[in-house]
Amino acid sequence: xxxYHPLGEEIQDFADGRLTPARREDLEAHLATCPxxxxxxxxxxxxxxxxxxxxxxxxxxxxxxxxxxxxxxxxRRGSRASPLRRYLLxxxxxxxxAAAVVILLSRGxxxxxxxVGRDFAAYRKAVLSLDTASGDGPTLERYxxxxxxxxxxxxxxxxxxxxxxxxARVHRLDGRPSALFAYRGVGDHTLMCQMFEGSLxxxxxxxxxREHNGIEFRIFKQHxxxxxxxxxxSVVCVLVSDVPGEDVVQLAYAxxxxx
Amino acid sequence: MMALDPxxxxxxxxxxxxxxxTALYNTALRLTGASADASDLVQETFxxxxxxxxxxxxxxxxxxxxxxxxYSIHINQRKRAEHTTIALPPEExxxxxxxxxxxxxxxxxxxxxxxxxxxxxxGDLAEPLRAAILLVDIEQLPYEEAAAALGWPVGTxxxxxxxxxxxxxxxxxGYARATGYLRKPVRPE
Numbered sequence: 001x002x003x004y005h006p007l008g009e010e011i012q013d014f015a016d017g018r019l020t021p022a023r024r025e026d027l028e029a030h031l032a033t034c035p036x037x038x039x040x041x042x043x044x045x046x047x048x049x050x051x052x053x054x055x056x057x058x059x060x061x062x063x064x065x066x067x068x069x070x071x072x073x074x075x076r077r078g079s080r081a082s083p084l085r086r087y088l089l090x091x092x093x094x095x096x097x098a099a100a101v102v103i104l105l106s107r108g109x110x111x112x113x114x115x116v117g118r119d120f121a122a123y124r125k126a127v128l129s130l131d132t133a134s135g136d137g138p139t140l141e142r143y144x145x146x147x148x149x150x151x152x153x154x155x156x157x158x159x160x161x162x163x164x165x166x167x168a169r170v171h172r173l174d175g176r177p178s179a180l181f182a183y184r185g186v187g188d189h190t191l192m193c194q195m196f197e198g199s200l201x202x203x204x205x206x207x208x209x210r211e212h213n214g215i216e217f218r219i220f221k222q223h224x225x226x227x228x229x230x231x232x233x234s235v236v237c238v239l240v241s242d243v244p245g246e247d248v249v250q251l252a253y254a255x256x257x258x259x
Numbered sequence: 260m261m262a263l264d265p266x267x268x269x270x271x272x273x274x275x276x277x278x279x280x281t282a283l284y285n286t287a288l289r290l291t292g293a294s295a296d297a298s299d300l301v302q303e304t305f306x307x308x309x310x311x312x313x314x315x316x317x318x319x320x321x322x323x324x325x326x327x328x329x330y331s332i333h334i335n336q337r338k339r340a341e342h343t344t345i346a347l348p349p350e351e352x353x354x355x356x357x358x359x360x361x362x363x364x365x366x367x368x369x370x371x372x373x374x375x376x377x378x379x380x381x382g383d384l385a386e387p388l389r390a391a392i393l394l395v396d397i398e399q400l401p402y403e404e405a406a407a408a409l410g411w412p413v414g415t416x417x418x419x420x421x422x423x424x425x426x427x428x429x430x431x432x433g434y435a436r437a438t439g440y441l442r443k444p445v446r447p448e
Binding site for chain 2: 043063078127
């Protein structure tokens with residue numbers, strides 16, 4: 001190997017794990033005895049690791065709402081499509097519905113608790129963002145109405161319980177519109193609520209059933225989260241958090257109303 | 260993907276594409292350098308992606324697909340605006356970068372304190388070099404997917420990525436010396 005130096009791009013291939021095992025072995029042997037190529041490798045890794053660690057910037061708060069409005073406009077444009085396009089869409093819809101039936105039959109009852117849990121985790125990881133930031137419940141209720149949610153929302157004030165509203169988004173849960181709003185409590189704990197049209201009968205078996213003030217509650221615990229479901233008219237409400245389970249239940253008891 | 264009814268399409272798009280907003284916004288921000296331009300670029304990307312969502316194969320890499328659209332829109336906007344040409348660094352710069360400082364000093368860890376310097380150095384790169392870093396090192400796309408997203412052969416991506424990392428090293432090493440993390444190299448007379 002004396003006098004031989006691999007090309008820099010080959011050292012980069014080594015750093016990026018793109019060499020064949022045989023070539024990797026050759027290069028490892030060379031790097032062990034060549035300080036110059038060792039430094040080259042160290043520099044490439046230094047930059048690669050430094051850029052991978054760059055902080056992520058939060059998108060502007062109004063960006064999700066802007067995107068949603070653009071998609072709404074596109075949907076409205078699509079609904080004014082030609083008769084032929086409508087026919088083709090209808091035909092495709094029949095096929096998609098048939099496929100959906102097959103999928104639903106094969107996966108059994110809807111797993112709404114898992115879907116709500118995934119949304120909570122996505123929000124905590126900042127993968128799921130809010131459309132609008134406000135600490136005022138009535139403002140968020142007006143926002144949901146303005147975004148065209150077909151059901152009435154009730155954004156609870158949990159200030160007395162130590163939770164302040166953060167904001168809301170018009171979301172989709174299991175293919176249906178959902179009003180999602182989030183709270184932040186002492187110790188940076190997060191509490192999330194979703195409201196959507198449906199029924200407790202859609203929930204899978206296995207949850208704990210309780211009754212309080214004449215209202216039926218279904219409680220699920222999974223992956224360190226507690227999810228409490230109840231009905232208000234035709235709307236399902238669910239509170240979810242990773243705080244102690246009984247705290248979530250008591251918050252739900254305090255805010256649920258019989259409709 | 261077969262044609263979907265509008266509601267199902269919207270639900271699938273929101274579940275598959277929209278969670279990538281932050282990743283797209285960060286790439287857009289580092290390409291355009293301005294928050295307002297980045298927001299416009301992300302909005303346009305989602306709109307075009309939504310219009311052609313039937314072309315996306317569920318189960319494949321949605322981020323790579325969205326970044327392909329984003330980069331294509333960005334390049335077309337740049338061409339239309341006839342801004343600066345997307346030139347690669349001149350050969351002299353490349354030659355300088357190949358110099359070995361012969362310095363055995365330990366490099367400082369590029370932790371979060373270095374974020375602004377790394378971002379600034381990234382912003383100073385010629386755009387194709389910057390795009391290579393954004394997709395491979397920051398968005399962690401495999402070479403093949405990054406090359407497809409940028410519309411380049413894999414060999415071109417590999418070469419530009421190498422030059423981008425070398426340039427970044429040169430700039431950041433300069434910062435490290437200026438801030439006292441590294442001593443100035445002592446060269447033999």
